[in-house]
Amino acid sequence: MSDEKPVPVGTMPDGSPILEARLEGEGLAVAILSLGAVIRRLDVDGRPMVLGRDDPHDYVAKTPQCGAIVGRFANRIAGGRFTLDGTPYALPRNEAGRNHLHGGAEGFSRRNWTFAEVGGRSVTLAYHAEDGEEGYPGALDATCTYAITGPGTLRITLTARTDAPTLVNLTNHTYFNLLLPPGGFPAPAIDDHVIAIPAEAYLPVDEGQIPTGEIAPVAGTRFDLRRPTRIGTQAFDHAFVLGRETLAEPRPVGRVTAAGSDVALTVLATAPAVQFYDGTHLAKAGLGYAARSALCLEPEAFPDAPNHPGFPSAVLHPGETYRQVIAYRFEKETAR
Incomplete structure (x- = not known):
């Protein structure tokens, strides 16, 4: 435990303080909020790489899970x-009144986490979700550790334990743009970003972005991103299948470069899928961002997993520990 203390930067609606801790080293400068365990800032050699808000109160009401840990x-x-073990459950339908999205209207992304450990290169935050919170069964204890582990590398370790069978699927929802100007605003379009995702299959979705249940090959489709592909104006909000198991250690799940940037981002993770979202709805947040001004790569379980028997299970039982590891690795390369 370090003597360094997180500093108050704002106030939650209930009056509790929003705290911020900072990590520095290996070319990175990272700011983490207690609210939503948010990555508020991630700079590489002094240059911003992620969307972040100067006003921490924006994270309470406005941001679309910007930089946050989302769950349950x-x-x-x-x-x-x-339905879980024969019992039906109803969750808030917080996406246009149709579907449950990212843990609900509050979810983990708008809760105030507790800094459990703070050091110069790592912090651990904790959150206790009550039985029935957002409609989920079981009390859940979650932790999130952010650690600078090597040159240009920020590693996230997410864990959870429960006292009753429940669903758990946690991820980080940071928006990346490798062409952000100093200060991070305005954010240019991501059209000239180039992405590669080493997935041989993806999950087709219906008009409500719900998986149909099919696990479809990417070959011969626009979803074949196994080779570096300019994003352009194609629309993406889809899960790419990396396997059926959660691994012990992360492997590469996506790589992003951009014309005009000498920084490349590789995302590594243990999860069986990664959601690639192109920020289509960013303008709706009312924060001054244009649509498609940043992208997300969200390692996770298969979307809508509890309603598809053929998908890997996202159920956590008492006595088990949920664990997911995500790493963001930034490397210098010749400007494209």
């Missing part, structure tokens, strides 16, 4: 309904 179940659950 990231992504969508169709109709906000699932």
Whole structure:
């Protein structure tokens, strides 16, 4: 435990302080909020790489999970309904009144976490979710550790334990743009970013962005991103399948470069899928961002997993420990 203390930077609606801790080293400068365990700032050699808000109160009401840990179940659950061990559960339908998205209207991303450990290169935050919170069964204790572990590398370790069978699917929802100007605003379009995702399959979705249940090959489709592909104006908000198991250690799940930037981002993770979202709806947040001005790569379980018997399970039982590891690795390369 370090003598360094997080500093108050704002106030939650209930009057509790929003705290911020900072990590520095290996070319990175990172600011983490207690609110949502948010990555508020991530600079590489002094240059911003992620969308972040100067006013921490924006994270309470406005940001679309910007930089936050989302859960208890990231992504969508169709109709906000699932059945677990024969018992049906109803969750808030916080996406246009149709589906449950990112854990609900509050979810983990708008809760005030507690700094459990703070050091110069790592912090651990904790959050206790009560039984029934946002409709989920079981009390859940979650932790999130951010650590600078090597040159240009920020590693996130997420864990959870429960006292009753429940769903758990946690991820980080940071928006990346490798062409942000000093200060991070305004954010240019991501059209000239180039992405590669080493997935041989993806999950087709219906008009409500709910998986159909099919696990489809990417070959011969626009979803074949196994080779570096300019994003352009194609629309992406889809899960790419990396396997069926959660691994012990992370492997590369996506790589991003951009014309005009000498920084490349590699995302590594242990999860069986990664959601690639192109920021289409960013303008709706009312924060001055244009649509498609940043992208997300969200390692996670399969969306709507509890409603598809053929998908890997996202159920956590008492006595088990949920664990997910995500790493963001920034490397210098010749400007494109």
